[in-house]
Amino acid sequence: MRKLLIITLLAMGSTMFAQNTKNLTEDVVNSIRDNYKQKSEADKGIRNALSNNDVRSLAVNRDVVGKADHQFKYKADVKGICDQKSSGRCWMFTGLSSLRPQIIKDKDLGGFEFSQNYLYFWDMFEKSNLFLEIILQNADKPLDDRTNEWALHNPIGDGGVWNSFANLVEKYGLVPNTVMPETYHSNNTSWLNQLLSRKLREDAMQLRDAKAQKMAPKKIDEMKYNMLCEVYRYLVLFLGEPPTEFKYRFEKEEAYKDYTPMSFFKEFFPNYKTSDYVMLMNDPSREYNKVYEIEFDRNVLEGKNWLYVNLPADELKKAALASLKDKEPLYSSCDVSKFLSKNDGTLDVNNFDFESLLGMKFGMDKATRIRTFDSGSSHAMLLVAVDVDDKDVPTKWQFENSWGSSYGHNGYLTFTDEWFNEYMFRIVVNKKYLSGEVQKMLDQKPIVLPPWDPMFAPEN
The missing domain is CATH 3.90.70.10 (Cysteine proteinases)
Structure with a gap:
């Protein structure tokens, strides 16, 4: 009976103490300190190691070191590695790289890259337009509405997914990398994104004010058009202006050929959908x-x-x-x-x-x-x-x-x-x-x- 009473009291004490751990009171912290003292000696070596080394280097599993095997039974015919540098365009590079093997094979090339900068320009321009339209569609809702919050939190960015790539290629086609090469700000996108986002947020507030004042739809459209003209100029300053037509020849070819971005895409990928x-x-x-x-x-x-x-x-x-x-x-x-x-x-x-x-x-x-x-x-x-x-x-x-x-x-x-x-x-x-x-x-x-x-x- 006495043993049962002691167990009951201990259980009650434990429960009472647990109920008082909502706040980190001095008693709770001291109890946690006492709990750790039981482990501190065993932890000393680990603590010393972690104080002076990257945790990943200490956690390397020696059982797998040196056992990497990079041989494969089935492999696509790919050539060359691209570099997105300090940008978030992995989705774009990946989409373009999925097309590279075909053109390299068809033209017997040592390597080839499409212009990532070309698609990046149109990606930023299209995202700006989409953002302004979302703002207009939700202008009657408060700023803390979930959709408005989501849009204003990140008006544009250089991240994306597969459908982003598909949308751009279907609308704007492709050009070779040398036709519209990378710039400093296509390789390093943070400032381009940051400043454009700031301007678009400002534009968003002007459009919301115009809607609140019951401005005529035609006037609002004119406001938005002028905003997009400014965005286009901004992107040209950072990235250059995308070509509407260009001349190009591949390795081992003597004559240049005239292309538009869409004709270039259609010529080499006629059946790609x-x-x-x-x-x-x-x-x-x-x-x-x-x-x-x-x-x-x-x-x-x-x-x-x-x-x-x-x-x-x-x-x-x-x-x-x-x-x-x-x-x-x-x-x-x-x-x-x-x-x-x-x-x-x-x-x-x-x-x-x-x-x-x-x-x-x-x-x-x-x-x-x-x-x-x-x-x-x-x-x-x-x-x-x-x-x-x-x-x-x-x-x-x-x-x-x-x-x-x-x-x-x-x-x-x-x-x-x-x-x-x-x-x-x-x-x-x-x-x-x-x-x-x-x-x-x-x-x-x-x-x-x-x-x-x-x-x-x-x-x-």
Whole structure:
């Protein structure tokens, strides 16, 4: 009986103490200090090491060091590594890189790049127009309305996703890199973005005032037109003016040929249709086998919103494997910072052992990491290779990155199939590589999601 009473009192005391830990009172802090004293001697060596070293270097898992294997059974024919420098245009570089192999093969070139600056100009111009239209459409709502807050928080930016690339190519075509080369501010976009965002916010307030004063729609249209003229001039100052026509010749060709951006695109990609491609997502925080659309998540007013089919990871792998067997690379995106070893160019959940070093368990699954903002797609790269076992089951994959050839393994990143499960999110694949069941899903009416959802930050 006495033993039972003691246990009961201890339990009550523990509960009472727990109920008083809402605030970090002196008693609570002292109790936590006392709790740590029991571990402090054992932690001394770890504390000293962490005080003087990067935690990642201390957590390197020696079991995988030196075991990187960059050989693959199936690989697309790709040549050359691009460099997005200090910009958030990974999605654009990836989209353009998906087209490079065909033109390199057709023209027997040692290498080739499309002008990223050309598409960047039109991306910024179109995003400015879209922003002003969103402001006008929501001018009757208060500034703290969720849509207005979202728009004003980031009027424009150089991030994007697959549909951003598709919208631009369909409307503006393509030009070679030498026709509109990079500038300092296409390579280093922060100030261009910052100053243009400031001006667009100012324009937004003027348009809201005009609507509040019941100004005639024709007058408001004139205001917006003048604002866009100013934006165009601003972009020309930073990036140069995009060509409407140009002369160009390839290696080994003697004569120049006249092109427009659209005729150049159509000549070399006559059968290419962005509508032939679909984005597949692996987001276990949402229902699988459904089509989703992200409201306002586009760069061109009349363009396509972000649309995808949510599927288990194994379904993404099946489609990717089929595409790579045909030597067709895929636009893809992932949470690139997780378990990245830039020295050997690998992404492996076993690259770092933080749990053993810190004596701390990290147990969230992919769905929970998404819901709590711990993980999400942050970077787009071209998926170019896959290796398989003797049963044709994938064991590892490879990205072509856009951070220059000195990063990773000569510009490439190899990742394990396990890492694919945990941190790969999206691929864009030709519909011909989809199963009949997945193709039928494309007929669904999309479930519309808000652009401020944690999964839908632009990739950069």
